[in-house]
Amino acid sequence: MAFTLEQLRGFVTVADELHFGRAAARLQMTQPPLSRQIQKLERTIGAQLLERDNRSVTLTPAGTAFLTEARRLLALAEAAPGLARRVSSGSAGLLRISFTAASAFGGLGALLNALSGRLPDVELVLSERVTRDQVAALRNEEIDLGMGRPPVDAEVFDSRLLSREAVLVALPAGHRLLVAGRPLTAADLAGEPVIMHSPLEARYFYDLVVRLVDLDHQNVVHTVSQILTMLWLVEAGRGLAFVPASARRLGIAGVGFAELAVPADMPADPVELHLIWRHDARNPALWSALRVLDDTSAASHDA
Template structure:
């Protein structure tokens, strides 16, 4: 392999057609440059320059070698540029976990910004519950997850809250309170509820129960479902009511109405966080975190 320094010296002489001018261009003395070109010719095994007392010219072999030398230098620079872009998060790939509930509004918003800023990074999306994402992060199957907090078994992971939303009530369109101008959670105390199962969505499950406790009642559980679309369909079928994250509003359904709750309970607030391993220093993770920080 011919060193890049030697190739640059050859190119300088070939372009200047003068050892003195080439040496000045390279900020070196002429004798070492002449010796370097002789060494290059020995390495290649052919004469690259025809020399006389008054002129320097490329031989046919030298002209052919010049094209290849320029291409080798360009390839080396491209490799450097690619490495730098990867280091800056401009290339690579990232495996992102997400809950179905963030696919209504938050995830599309984040991905649009990410793809605009880092189009060369390949994104691998995997829909999983928050609990499953924590397991996948520990196993190295995900680079970053979008999860609802709090969560157990996640103390060793880095967490950054990126969104705070609220529970809203989802009522059948023919519910007696569907047209009410205001609604409090206790107004639904007698209604059957659809809830998230504790093993699939522990944070939403616990938040719901605590919010009902703050409102002064123990809810009557009719059904469990862990996908918001399924819960909305069950509500539309008249199977009960539900408290769902406000992002569900981005998926209107003709059989339901979405109602804000006037309660001030902190348990109606829902936090979404980015989770990643502290030892994951990939460019993809750093790039996505920069987008989330601005978000």
């Protein structure tokens, strides 16, 4: 048999007053049923909590230890309904966000600041995944919100453009092309060794670069999936790489950046980062987060 919250309240009140009569008055009850509550509680626990005689009431060592836990349980019980209401409304709870490595040095920080500022009682749990793995995690309901690259299956997911940025050419410091003074063309890059995006692990960037530049794949010396790895290879003089403009923020001293000429039929800032979530997501905190990000986006456009 488990003890009840009523028994806990009775015990805590008696422990505060150290007097059954005063405790009963505080609880707006008579003394005999309060005494029976405490006796039932002691039988359930299997330990004596109070020493009582005609003149005084004192806590036993077991009672002193139990009092701390009893207060904690009562506090949790009192807070639980409010917490449930806040979780139901989306103002509290847990939001699991996954992001690509490139977005970590792009828009991730601003997004987290906006959410934590407006939803302080929502715990943000982060994980790094490539877009393909984000989509799988969203399907399996392992995460609530992704920060990844298009396209996505519109029958299952909603998405929203979060940011756009240019593609830059990363070159070893001192490279002759860094002083060209203009956007670089495919002709400028002919014959240069290239560190290329993996067509499997970084398919979005691979397809984008192929559309931007007519590359001779015989010049590809390394194929990798992470922007940071590319830049370290550039710094080592292994070749040039095509990276999003936010990669500049990584501040690798031995790497310089040049603009890339973009074909007329493509936007000047072709790298897109999207928020991605399930149509049928059940986490109220997700919908609250999306409203916050809507407001933040609207405010930035009005500024």
